[in-house]
Amino acid sequence: MSETWRNRLMLLIALAMAAIYLFPLYWMYITTLKSGSAMFATPPSFWPHDPQWSNYIYVWESRNLARYLGNSLVIATGSVALITVLGTGCAYVLARYRNGWIDAGLFLILMLQVLPASLMITPIFVGFSQLGLLDYPRLAVVLAIAAKSMPFFVVLVRATFMSVPIELEEAALVDGNSRAGAFLHIVLPLARNGILVSAILIFMQAFGEFVYSKSIIQAVEYQPASVGLNSFMGPNTNEWNSIMAFATIYVTPILAIFVLLQRRIVSGLTSGALK
Amino acid sequence: MKPLRKFAQSLTDGRGFDILLVAVPLAFLLALSGLPLVYNVLMSFQEVDMFSLGSVVRPFVGFANYTALFEQPETWPIFANTAIFVSASIAGQFLIGFGLALFFWVNFPGASWLRGLFLVSWVMPGLVVGAIWNWMLSGDFGVINFLLRESGIISGNIFWRSDPAYALWAVILANIWLGTSFNMILLSVGLSAIPADLYEAAELDGANLWQRFYTITLPMMRSSIGAVVSLGLIFTLQQFDLFAAITSGGPNNASNVAQYWAWDLSFKQYDFARGATISVIMILFVMLASVVYVRSTRQEVRG
Numbered sequence: 001m002s003e004t005w006r007n008r009l010m011l012l013i014a015l016a017m018a019a020i021y022l023f024p025l026y027w028m029y030i031t032t033l034k035s036g037s038a039m040f041a042t043p044p045s046f047w048p049h050d051p052q053w054s055n056y057i058y059v060w061e062s063r064n065l066a067r068y069l070g071n072s073l074v075i076a077t078g079s080v081a082l083i084t085v086l087g088t089g090c091a092y093v094l095a096r097y098r099n100g101w102i103d104a105g106l107f108l109i110l111m112l113q114v115l116p117a118s119l120m121i122t123p124i125f126v127g128f129s130q131l132g133l134l135d136y137p138r139l140a141v142v143l144a145i146a147a148k149s150m151p152f153f154v155v156l157v158r159a160t161f162m163s164v165p166i167e168l169e170e171a172a173l174v175d176g177n178s179r180a181g182a183f184l185h186i187v188l189p190l191a192r193n194g195i196l197v198s199a200i201l202i203f204m205q206a207f208g209e210f211v212y213s214k215s216i217i218q219a220v221e222y223q224p225a226s227v228g229l230n231s232f233m234g235p236n237t238n239e240w241n242s243i244m245a246f247a248t249i250y251v252t253p254i255l256a257i258f259v260l261l262q263r264r265i266v267s268g269l270t271s272g273a274l275k
Numbered sequence: 276m277k278p279l280r281k282f283a284q285s286l287t288d289g290r291g292f293d294i295l296l297v298a299v300p301l302a303f304l305l306a307l308s309g310l311p312l313v314y315n316v317l318m319s320f321q322e323v324d325m326f327s328l329g330s331v332v333r334p335f336v337g338f339a340n341y342t343a344l345f346e347q348p349e350t351w352p353i354f355a356n357t358a359i360f361v362s363a364s365i366a367g368q369f370l371i372g373f374g375l376a377l378f379f380w381v382n383f384p385g386a387s388w389l390r391g392l393f394l395v396s397w398v399m400p401g402l403v404v405g406a407i408w409n410w411m412l413s414g415d416f417g418v419i420n421f422l423l424r425e426s427g428i429i430s431g432n433i434f435w436r437s438d439p440a441y442a443l444w445a446v447i448l449a450n451i452w453l454g455t456s457f458n459m460i461l462l463s464v465g466l467s468a469i470p471a472d473l474y475e476a477a478e479l480d481g482a483n484l485w486q487r488f489y490t491i492t493l494p495m496m497r498s499s500i501g502a503v504v505s506l507g508l509i510f511t512l513q514q515f516d517l518f519a520a521i522t523s524g525g526p527n528n529a530s531n532v533a534q535y536w537a538w539d540l541s542f543k544q545y546d547f548a549r550g551a552t553i554s555v556i557m558i559l560f561v562m563l564a565s566v567v568y569v570r571s572t573r574q575e576v577r578g
Binding site: 107251 | 286287288292295297299304308315375378379383384385388392394395396398403404406407410411415460461464512513515519542550551558561564565568
């Protein structure tokens, strides 16, 4: 078998596997276009013969999706801002030196990275309520998410800083820059891409965050889309086309960002998780 | 003024600069992760109710919360569920992920792009993944039941979410789907780090495909596999959204696991002390797993 035929065959199998793997996503999109009766038809149809685009408009308006997505955006943006500002410098120092203190710091960061949110929420909730932070529910969620996700960000960005040659920084110091100047003008611009990719990953995580928002935010006008989707799914619901439309509107921006930046996100992720 | 200026200069151009950059985030993390951790342990030794929620000083009860926890009839079944959930999820994610990684390792045009595409399952919000699987696993109209019926695997519908025998497996299925791609990507990285000349040499010596797999691939992948499996353990113990979206731990705790139960006790039954007690036990487990993770990636951590 020639090389090209082998390649084509492999590609074909790979496409088939991707199609099977991504079927749940397809099923989400297709359900949004079905009417109430088409949804419960047996056998189910695998192609929308009579697409009901109005499902989207109905869900957008009846579930007040703009407000939910706005809250998700506020929470995700706040978390990413806080994490980037605090985490970048930390990652830089952890990448630049090599001694017992740094090892201890790294170990601490790795340990904090693994704490499950659903287990940490009990003390966080009680503590926040004693501090009065629950009166600012979105801020409280941003703080909780920042504490949860910053270690992951630090691990990813540290890997980026490790790839910036230290000689460049030393040259800048010889040229009369202060440490802060060399960091801001030489090191940061060189690490910009890695920081950006890590921030996007954190943003996607925070945009979908559920445990903290569900537990801390009681008032519906401050709840993000994940909590909205959860309360839309009652135990005996049959509005699956609307629920899937909700999920579609929620997840499609994330998927679009991911597909566009796929190569960078994947390489950023792998450099951090194993190094 | 001189010491002040010296101090300011150290912050921009000396030791102080590094210390500042590290100290602020570490203080933040200690305040928002470290303190809650300690507070959690404290609460697990206290009697906490709605009236004492506002004060830190509460009646000390020793190990009463722990002994009461293990006298509850549902405790052991839920811990057993947790063990099943974790081991089945990791096994599924790892085996499928490794298989896919091996397949995509054979380089062909488009391989890396397609491989990356799989990762969408991992970047989606857990609630959305849960909603999709909830709908696909629905008893009467779910597409999974339809496909299983058509292929002759089952004759009657399986009520995935409400049948106690299947509820936990419904969540496991969704979790395997969610985590497989992440396993695959990390294992791919490990595979691509194996030097190709090892295989060329083995081929010259007449080793067949299986022999090459057992004598080269598996041993060379040992630290990657260790890292992926312990990361899998950490991630599955963090899994909460799928339970909230698919079964809510029901029916009658048949699909309940420790990390969901801890939340349920605190926020549905307002028994914060009990919730804290389970959290302490589970966090100890997770920390043990992460020590294994750190050890298996230690070469890289130390550079």
